Amino acid sequence: MNAVSSMTTRKIGRIMAEAGVLYVDGAILGPPPLLCDASTSTSPNENEDNKPLIALSGKEADKIEAIFRSTNQVRVKVIGERIGQASSMKIAHAAYKKGMSALLLNIAAFATAENIGDVLAQEWEITQPQVMIDLSRAVQTVPPKAWRFEGEMSQICDAFSYHDLPGGFSEAAGQIFHKLKVFKDNSPGDVKIGELVQLLLGFESLKVDNSHGSVDTPVGAPSSSKPKVLCLHGWRTSGSIMRYQCRDFPHDVEYVFADSCHPASGPPHTVISTFFEPPYYQWWDTGEENDYQGLDATLDYIRELEKTQGPFLGVAGFSQGAGLAAALCAYAQNDSANAPIPNLKFCILCSPFVPKDPKLLRLFQKPVTLPAFISFGETDYIRSRCEECIKYFPSATDVGVYPYEARKTFHWYTKPFCDYLNRKPHFRSRYLNHGVVIADDNSLSSCNNAIPDDGDFYGDFLNNCSWHFYYSIVCKIPSEIFDRVYVVAYPGSIPLHDLLQAANITSINIPTPVALPPALPRIAFLIYGPVKAILQSFLLLYTLLLRVPSCNHLLLQNPPSIPTIPIAVLTTKLTRTTLVIDWHNYGFSILSLKLGQNHPFVQIAKWIESFFGKMGDRHFCVTNAMANHMLINWNIKAIVLHDKPARFFKPKSASVTHELFRRFEQEYDQKLLHLQKDTVAESQQTLLTHIKNGIPEFRTIRPAVLVSGTSWTEDEDFSILLAALQRYDEVAKDPTKGKSLPTLLCVITGKGPLRSVFEERISQISFTRVSIITAWLAIEDYPKMLASADIGVSLHTSSSGLDLPMKIVDMFGCHLPVCAVGFPCLHELVCDGYNGRVFLTSEELSKQLQDLLHNFPDCTKLNKLRSNLSSYTSAGWDETWNAIAKPVFTDQF
Numbered sequence: 043m044n045a046v047s048s049m050t051t052r053k054i055g056r057i058m059a060e061a062g063v064l065y066v067d068g069a070i071l072g073p074p075p076l077l078c079d080a081s082t083s084t085s086p087n088e089n090e091d092n093k094p095l096i097a098l099s100g101k102e103a104d105k106i107e108a109i110f111r112s113t114n115q116v117r118v119k120v121i122g123e124r125i126g127q128a129s130s131m132k133i134a135h136a137a138y139k140k141g142m143s144a145l146l147l148n149i150a151a152f153a154t155a156e157n158i159g160d161v162l163a164q165e166w167e168i169t170q171p172q173v174m175i176d177l178s179r180a181v182q183t184v185p186p187k188a189w190r191f192e193g194e195m196s197q198i199c200d201a202f203s204y205h206d207l208p209g210g211f212s213e214a215a216g217q218i219f220h221k222l223k224v225f226k227d228n229s230p231g232d233v234k235i236g237e238l239v240q241l242l243l244g245f246e247s248l249k250v251d252n253s254h255g256s257v258d259t260p261v262g263a264p265s266s267s268k269p270k271v272l273c274l275h276g277w278r279t280s281g282s283i284m285r286y287q288c289r290d291f292p293h294d295v296e297y298v299f300a301d302s303c304h305p306a307s308g309p310p311h312t313v314i315s316t317f318f319e320p321p322y323y324q325w326w327d328t329g330e331e332n333d334y335q336g337l338d339a340t341l342d343y344i345r346e347l348e349k350t351q352g353p354f355l356g357v358a359g360f361s362q363g364a365g366l367a368a369a370l371c372a373y374a375q376n377d378s379a380n381a382p383i384p385n386l387k388f389c390i391l392c393s394p395f396v397p398k399d400p401k402l403l404r405l406f407q408k409p410v411t412l413p414a415f416i417s418f419g420e421t422d423y424i425r426s427r428c429e430e431c432i433k434y435f436p437s438a439t440d441v442g443v444y445p446y447e448a449r450k451t452f453h454w455y456t457k458p459f460c461d462y463l464n465r466k467p468h469f470r471s472r473y474l475n476h477g478v479v480i481a482d483d484n485s486l487s488s489c490n491n492a493i494p495d496d497g498d499f500y501g502d503f504l505n506n507c508s509w510h511f512y513y514s515i516v517c518k519i520p521s522e523i524f525d526r527v528y529v530v531a532y533p534g535s536i537p538l539h540d541l542l543q544a545a546n547i548t549s550i551n552i553p554t555p556v557a558l559p560p561a562l563p564r565i566a567f568l569i570y571g572p573v574k575a576i577l578q579s580f581l582l583l584y585t586l587l588l589r590v591p592s593c594n595h596l597l598l599q600n601p602p603s604i605p606t607i608p609i610a611v612l613t614t615k616l617t618r619t620t621l622v623i624d625w626h627n628y629g630f631s632i633l634s635l636k637l638g639q640n641h642p643f644v645q646i647a648k649w650i651e652s653f654f655g656k657m658g659d660r661h662f663c664v665t666n667a668m669a670n671h672m673l674i675n676w677n678i679k680a681i682v683l684h685d686k687p688a689r690f691f692k693p694k695s696a697s698v699t700h701e702l703f704r705r706f707e708q709e710y711d712q713k714l715l716h717l718q719k720d721t722v723a724e725s726q727q728t729l730l731t732h733i734k735n736g737i738p739e740f741r742t743i744r745p746a747v748l749v750s751g752t753s754w755t756e757d758e759d760f761s762i763l764l765a766a767l768q769r770y771d772e773v774a775k776d777p778t779k780g781k782s783l784p785t786l787l788c789v790i791t792g793k794g795p796l797r798s799v800f801e802e803r804i805s806q807i808s809f810t811r812v813s814i815i816t817a818w819l820a821i822e823d824y825p826k827m828l829a830s831a832d833i834g835v836s837l838h839t840s841s842s843g844l845d846l847p848m849k850i851v852d853m854f855g856c857h858l859p860v861c862a863v864g865f866p867c868l869h870e871l872v873c874d875g876y877n878g879r880v881f882l883t884s885e886e887l888s889k890q891l892q893d894l895l896h897n898f899p900d901c902t903k904l905n906k907l908r909s910n911l912s913s914y915t916s917a918g919w920d921e922t923w924n925a926i927a928k929p930v931f932t933d934q935f
Contacts, residue, residue, distance in 0.1 A: 603629030687855020754794020
């Protein structure tokens with residue numbers, strides 16, 4: 043019987059009494075009764091605590107009690123003569139029992155979100171072991187029943203509120219059970235803690251989908267034609283646990299999740315035993331002299347797997363399995379005759395180490411050149427061994443160091459790799475055939491297309507918005523810190539007005555080499571290219587040495603890297619100036635987009651960037667991931683200076699939108715005709731605003747505005763946006779499905795080489811409820827457009843996987859929620875479901891747009907994201923600069 047409030051049962055009692063029916067209030071508390079067979083000798087008084095209690099109340103309750111006197115399977119107790127007392131017993135019991143289960147599950151989700159799960163579990167094991175038992179029981183038993191617990195929580199809330207007691211405890215528990223009702227058809231024990239946590243945190247359920255044989259293929263399953271990867275689980279875990287950890291791996295590969303041939307010789311980590319069922323396994327036991335007991339049997343077992351389940355193209359390992367995977371790669375390269383898997387092409391290593399057993403250690407006398415993807419946690423207790431392992435894998439150009447508390451979160455270490463492969467099928471093809479190729483995309487610009495420049499405060503003075511932030515701050519720095527600021531830049535764009543007016547800023551243009559006439563043959567440009575590069579280097583050096591007065595600091599933004607970093611290093615060494623490099627990305631990674639990761643020019647560029655980059659005196663970078671990568675790979679210690687929006691990126695009033703769109707519609711009137719016919723009929727109004735009582739206001743019936751900034755380069759795949767808009771248009775024009783969706787105006791800003799290609803594709807598509815405009819906005823109008831928009835889209839992916847798109851920072855400054863394509867370190871800026879959404883495919887983007895714009899302009903989910911952005915701008919660029927960057931230039935570093 044589920045809990046009902048005393049008010050509810052009394053109401054039922056009155057109805058029954060009016061009908062002449064005998065009514066007794068009853069409730070069942072405790073577990074189901076245990077059936078006894080004839081062979082048992084259990085007396086009625088044994089195990090009384092384990093028997094359920096039937097609580098009764100009402101004037102006729104003793105008659106019901108008499109019925110149960112002959113059984114010893116339950117306890118029966120008359121609470122009183124008043125209808126409702128028995129139900130209140132159930133209310134009180136369920137409020138604690140089920141409410142506590144909900145609270146524990148909620149705490150588990152919170153601890154996971156804050157990365158304190160392991161520490162909390164260890165503390166509870168010491169101080170409150172019963173809590174861990176209760177949590178384990180809740181995970182086992184609650185999910186299949188949660189669908190009916192939600193109603194009970196509502197009754198408990200009503201019962202408490204009737205007596206003016208807070209009912210919010212149970213109301214919150216009901217919300218938790220509501221989320222868990224998707225597990226209604228599961229059996230007890232089927233659902234794991236990870237799935238519950240993901241669901242409670244608002245993410246899509248991550249249950250392993252057994253319909254995808256490629257992910258869940260067990261040892262002994264029939265072979266397929268797909269490329270195969272052998273997956274080696276961690277210490278005292280299992281293949282099934284690793285299968286769950288690797289649930290996001292792309293499904294066009296067959297993964298073999300093998301249990302080791304050695305059962306675990308002891309208990310696993312507490313988190314493993316709490317969240318996952320036995321049996322558990324290990325690959326070896328470590329002896330006193332670093333001899334691995336059971337190693338020979340393990341290697342023979344791997345050889346047998348290669349014969350029966352292989353051949354394996356790659357190997358993936360976690361923890362102890364990663365150490366074994368590293369050894370298998372070393373075997374394949376340095377001792378192929380005895381290698382258990384002789385033809386390995388790549389490896390995925392999470393929290394790896396170089397094995398210390400002499401049989402395996404000898405294999406690492408030479409570096410392992412197989413392509414590798416390596417990741418580990420920044421607080422891993424074996425982090426030093428992980429970093430040591432990286433040195434033996436020089437081809438591991440992609441190393442992820444993630445801010446997690448323990449090595450047990452393999453899923454999150456591998457998720458950037460999974461996201462990348464799932465998003466880039468053409469790179470995945472290269473990876474499967476030739477080894478891992480981790481080559482993401484990136485652009486040099488932020489809101490518009492950037493032009494390479496340098497500074498001392500020498501910098502890109504043109505369209506790169508982040509540099510405008512610097513100069514806006516520099517204008518305010520007292521003269522005792524910077525008497526003068528010299529901005530060295532290529533001529534071309536007009537900088538912000540306040541920069542031109544600043545008394546302590548002087549702009550110095552770099553001479554530009556003569557451009558060849560476009561009519562000349564291609565061979566002329568091939569010959570002139572190297573000459574032009576030499577000329578640019580000479581002119582930059584000439585400008586910095588001879589045209590710029592002596593300075594204390596030279597601030598250089600990277601990229602571009604060549605020739606700017608070498609020239610800046612030479613300049614600062616000759617003039618004894620402090621070189622401060624602001625790393626926004628790696629220049630060589632951008633070059634690899636066109637030439638490929640292993641191209642000689644890319645490798646040369648990488649060497650130049652790292653060699654001369656180390657000569658910088660001080661360093662900034664834009665993400666924690668980049669700081670970790672630079673420290674491990676280049677021994678550069680950088681200060682993380684997250685980008686913040688400039689002061690002019692902020693929410694604007696309807697009057698600003700009205701003025702902007704009056705000019706915007708005049709320029710693009712032909713492209714907006716079909717929108718104007720639907721929504722604009724009066725004078726003195728725009729698509730979005732109208733004049734009411736002499737004051738501009740937003741129209742109730744108006745199109746939603748989507749904005750996306752780009753430099754129109756290869757790092758942004760606008761086919762994703764185009765396909766999503768096509769799908770949105772199909773749904774929006776449907777009389778039934780599209781009734782709640784607005785017409786959509788998509789404004790794509792920026793200049794670049796691929797703009798004309800995209801415009802040609804747009805011209806070939808007939809939209810009904812979508813209008814796309816490609817525009818080049820003046821720098822003062824760009825913040826206004828963002829503030830006038832309803833939703834932003836970022837298609838920026840990182841060529842290095844280590845930088846963040848400035849365009850999202852700009853949008854967040856204007857309190858504009860963003861749908862962003864996912865890549866490894868995006869979580870440092872966009873929290874999916876909190877300040878934006880993250881997508882990987884056009885279908886996901888289309889669904890997110892439909893979901894967020896539902897019932898526009900009264901969009902509950904979109905408005906929630908927007909309200910959460912108010913805290914993002916509470917600490918602006920000024921505060922960030924003063925706290926982090928300013929000390930570098932005032933010798934407080």
